[in-house]
Amino acid sequence: MALNIVLIGPPGAGKGTQAERLAARLRVPRISTGDVLREAVALGTPLGGLVRAVMARGELVSDDLMIEVVRERLERPDAAAGFVLDGFPRTVRQAEALDGMVAGRGPLTVVEIAVPEPELLRRLGARQVCRACGANAAPEAAAAGRCGRCDGELVQRADDDAGVVRERLQVYARDTRPLVQHYRGRSLLREVDGNAAPDDVFAGLVRAVTEAGR
Numbered sequence: 001m002a003l004n005i006v007l008i009g010p011p012g013a014g015k016g017t018q019a020e021r022l023a024a025r026l027r028v029p030r031i032s033t034g035d036v037l038r039e040a041v042a043l044g045t046p047l048g049g050l051v052r053a054v055m056a057r058g059e060l061v062s063d064d065l066m067i068e069v070v071r072e073r074l075e076r077p078d079a080a081a082g083f084v085l086d087g088f089p090r091t092v093r094q095a096e097a098l099d100g101m102v103a104g105r106g107p108l109t110v111v112e113i114a115v116p117e118p119e120l121l122r123r124l125g126a127r128q129v130c131r132a133c134g135a136n137a138a139p140e141a142a143a144a145g146r147c148g149r150c151d152g153e154l155v156q157r158a159d160d161d162a163g164v165v166r167e168r169l170q171v172y173a174r175d176t177r178p179l180v181q182h183y184r185g186r187s188l189l190r191e192v193d194g195n196a197a198p199d200d201v202f203a204g205l206v207r208a209v210t211e212a213g214r
């Protein structure tokens with residue numbers, strides 16, 4: 001029984017951390033698009049060469065190239081028993097390609113970490129970093145206004161200004177809606193309440209993928 005999992009979630013949902021934990025629990029690799037692109041470049045595969053050229057020109061990696069890089073990654077032996085995909089698919093075209101890649105490898109389970117927008121705005125808007133050492137501020141430190149590690153001054157993260165945050169959430173909603181439709185039509189989609197403490201969100205994720213596997 002393969003555990004082929006796709007994790008979807010808005011900025012601020014903690015998706016990366018949850019993907020890492022879930023993959024460790026299930027003993028399958030976490031496959032994030034950022035890592036996969038970096039690996040392809042580092043390994044110097046023919047595809048990696050294409051990725052490197054695109055990045056050197058400062059362009060975005062196309063749908064087709066991203067699909068091929070992920071396909072190559074999923075063919076590696078460590079992904080045979082399953083995977084937790086993070087950041088792919090991002091478009092319906094990528095989702096259709098993924099359907100083809102997992103054909104014959106067991107079902108795909110797509111889990112969306114759902115967090116209400118006001119909560120996301122609060123989380124992203126509240127995110128502060130230390131001006132001196134760059135550490136993310138824990139809530140207690142943020143309340144005190146000083147870095148818990150070095151006592152440096154805390155400042156708002158540059159990309160977390162309210163307008164930028166709203167735009168990131170809009171882009172997410174616009175890109176994700178068609179994906180959700182793609183999967184909902186075939187009952188592959190589970191939703192986990194992300195408006196909770198990280199440990200509770202993780203427990204919800206584990207439940208969702210375990211139930212899907214029955």
Ligand SMILES: [Zn+2]
Pocket residue numbers: 130131132133134135147148149150151152
């Ligand atoms: Zn600091």
